[in-house]
Amino acid sequence: MKTFQFMIFLIIVQSAAGQIASTSFEEPLSISGSYTDTGDPSMAHSLLDNSNEPLVNWVSAGGELGYQAYYVPYDSPGVGLTDGDPVGVSDSVATIGNYSDGAQGYRMSDCDGNFILEFEPVDLSGVTNPQVFIDFFIAATGYEGDGTENASGSDRLRIYVKDLSLGTEVDVLDTTGNDINDLGIEDSWITGMALLNENSQVQLVIEARNNSAAEAFFFDNVRFEGTLANTTFNNPEISIYPNPVKDILIVQSNSKETKEITIYDILGKMIWSKTTQEDILYLDPWSSGLYFIKIKQGKHITTQKLVVQ
Template identity: 35%
Template sequence: MTRLAKPLSLLFAMMLLMTTPTVLADDTDGDGVDDANDDFPNDPCAHTDTDGDGLPDTVVSGCSSTVISGFTSFEEPNNGTKYYDYGDQGSDRYLWNNVNQSEVAYNSTGNELGFKLYYESTGGVGLTDGDWVGVVTYNGTVGNFTDGVKGYQLSDIDGITTFELDTVTANSLTFDIYLQDTGYETSGPEDYLIIRFVTATTSTDILNTTGQDIDQAYSAYLGVWTTTTVSLGGATGSLEVEFSSNSASETVYLDNIVFTATTTLTEDLDDDNDGWTDSDEADCGTDSIDATSVPTDTNGDGVCDALESDDTDGDGIANEHDDDDDNDGVDDVDDAFPLDASEWEDTDGDGIGNNADTDDDDDGHSDTEEADCASDPLDSSSTPLDSDGDALCDLLDPDDDNDGVADVADAFPHDSSEWTDTDSDGVGNNADTDDDDDGASDTQENDCGTDPLDSSSTPTDSDGDGICDGIDMDSDNDGVLDADDDFPDDECASLDTDDDSMPDSIIDGCNSRLIEDDDDDDDDWSDVMEANCDSDPLNAHSVPLDTDSDGTCDVDDYDDDDDGYEDAMDSFPLDASEWTDIDGDGTGDNADTDDDGDGWPDAVEEDCGSD
C-alpha cells in the first residue's frame, strides 16, 4: 500500500501502564485473603508484610508457588485522547509524550507491566492519521478481546515498529495473538512479524515470519485468537514484538500477556522491624507486629529485662550472660532444654527430652528394643527389622519369617514361603520348578518315579520322544508295547522266547548292546539248524529228528542210523542193525532167517553150500 506524504499524526495509547491482574477476581492467588488486604496478592504462600520490607511475616509451611511475575491486559492505559507527533516522519524515535505536544493520560499505579513503542522509518510514507498503534477498544475485527475489553493493535505501520515490555524474570510466558486474515506482501517491502524474548546477552525468537509468506506459512494464526506458551527457564529480559506492514488490513492484535515464575518466600524474622526478633519479643512478652511495642532492656545488652533476673543453675551468672544456664555441660545454643539440667536433647521434638523419653526418635519402637535389635534409637528411619511381624525383631527371633523352619536351617530366613534351595540357584524349592537342576521338572520326575531332589536321579527316555520310560507305553518306540516287549528299553529287539535275556532277533542295521540268541527256544538246536531240519526254532518241543544222535538231523545226515551205510543204499536207514533186505520181505537180512526167501533157511543153505 502506498500513499502521498501528509503531516504525521498518530492515535497512540501511551506505553506505560499499571492495571488490574489478568485474573479478574478479588483473590488472585486463591489464599482466602482479598487482594486489597493481601501484601502478596499473587502468592498463595503469604499475605501479610507488617513492616513493608518485602518479607512476609509468616510463610505457609513447605509452600512454594507458581506466581504471576508480570502481566498486562491493556485495560487502563489511557483516557481516549489522541496523541499527535509532528516530528519528521522519516526519523526513528520512541513514541511517547513530548513537550509542547498533546499528551496521553495514563494510569501509573497497579500491578501491570509498562511498555513502550519504537518507530523505525523505512523511507516511505511513515505513520499517518488513521494508522493504529496502541491500545484500542475497537473489536470489529477480532470479535472480542481475550481478557477484558481492550487489546493492543499494530496496523498500517509504513515502516517498522517494535513494541517492548518492561524487564521481567520468569519461567514461562503466555500471550494471545490475532493476525488479521488478509493478503500480506512478501516483497516491496516485505510484511513480517517477529516476536522475541531479549535478555542482556541473548535474543530468542518465539515467532519469526521473515522470508516467509504469512498467508501460507502461518495460516493457522489468521483470523483467530491463538494462545502461545513459551518456557523461559527463569531468564530475565523483555518481550519484544517487531512488525512491518503498509496496509490498514495488515494488523496484529495482542492481549493477555502473562509471565509466571516459581517462587519460595523467605519469612521475616522481625515482622515489625523494631530491631527485636519475633522470637525475642515472644520471650519478652511484647507484640512482634507492633513496632511501638518493644522489650525493655535497661542495660542495653540485647537481653530484655524480663529475662535477666534468672540464674537457673545458681552459679552466680545470670542466665542472659551464662552460656550454659542449667550447667549440664551443653551450651544453651545447643541445648533443647537450656533450663533443665537433666535434659539437653529432644530428637523427635515431642517436648520430652531423650533421657526421659522411652522412644527418642518416635518411630514406635522403644530405645531399649532398638538397642537390642541393633537399630538407631535416634533415627526414625532406622527401625528393627521384623520380617514376620511377630513383634520380635529378626536379630532375636530364631525363625524370622515364622515358616516353622529355624533360620539356621532356612535357606530363605526372611521368606515364609521358602526354606529350601536344593540346587542353590537362589530360587526356593516351592517356587522352583526343577529343584535339583537336572533339567527334568519336579512334576516330570514325580510322574516318572525319579527323585526331584537328586540331580543324579533323572527320568530315562529310551526312545527320546519326550515321555519318560516310566509312563511311556512303548519306551523304546519300536511299535511293541512295553507290556509285550521283552526288551522295552531297546528298539532293536522285543522277543526272548526262552527267557535267556538274549533276543530271538535284532533288527538289521540297528545299534544294540544286546547279542542275538542263536537258539531261541533253548532246545540245543540252533535256529539255523532247526530251519534246515524243518523244526520250529521257537518251540522247545519241536526238535529236529536225529536218529543216530550224532548232532546232525536226519534231513542233513547221509547215514541217519550211523550203521555205515548211507541212507541211499540202506534198506533200513533208521535201523542201525539192518541195511539190506534181499528178498524184500520187510525183514532185514540180519534178522531174516531166509534172506532170499527161497524156502531154505540161511543156515541150511550155508550148510548145503547154496547161496
C-alpha cells in the same frame, strides 16, 4: 566446594506457583481514532503519546506492566505513522470480534515502517520454570513478501523475549522468511509462549511491519508466570519482610535473643553480617538481584532467598 554445598542446601525452600508480571492493556484509557506521529518518518525514534489520540505508551503504576513504543523506518522510508494510523491501546473490536481478555488490547496497523513495542523488564530472580505468554490476532488479509527485507512489500511480525542478563533472545513468534498468509495463523486469537531463564532480567518485545489499514496485528493478555520462592521461613518463629526489599528489612521473631544475621550473594560469598537484637535492618545499597539471608538465633538457624530491588 563450600559454595556448592551451600547452594544445594538452599534448594530446600517452600514455593508457590504464580504470576510474576502481566498486562491485559486494561489500565490505560482507551481513546478512539487514529494515532498520528509528530516525528520525522525518515528517522528511527521513540513514539510520544498525543492528547486525544490512542495511547501507545504506558508507565506502570505497580499494576499492569508498562511499555514503550518506537518507530523504525524502512530502508527507503515511507510515511510511517505520520498519516494517522490505528495503533496503540484500543477497545475497537470491529476486526476481531473480541479481545482475548477484557475489553481492551493493543493494535499495530498500517505502520508503513516498523512499529516496535518494548515492555518493561521483568525480574525473574528466585523464579523457577519462568514462562511468558501473549495472545495475538493477525487480521486475515493479503500480506506481501516474506519479511526478510526492511521494505514496504515485506510484511513481518516478530514477538520475542530479550534476556538482558545473558544477552540472548528467544522467539514467541517470528514470521520472517514466510509470507504471513502461508502460516495459517490468521483470523483467530492464538496464545504464544516461550520458556525463559531462571534468575534473569527479561524484556518482551514486539516488532511489527505492515502497510495497509487491512493489515492489522492485535495483542492481549501478556503474562510472565513461574514458581516463586516463598517469602516465609520454615521456622515459624522468624519472619522477614518485605521481600523483595529495597533498603529497610524487618526481621521479626518471638524470641528476644540476639540474632546473627548474614547475607550472601548468589555465589555464596558473605557480603554483610550483623549481630543484633533489633528487628529493623538498614541494608547497604547493593545491586538489585538475588541474595541469601541466614539468621541464627539461639539454636535456630534458617536461610532464605532475598530479592533486593
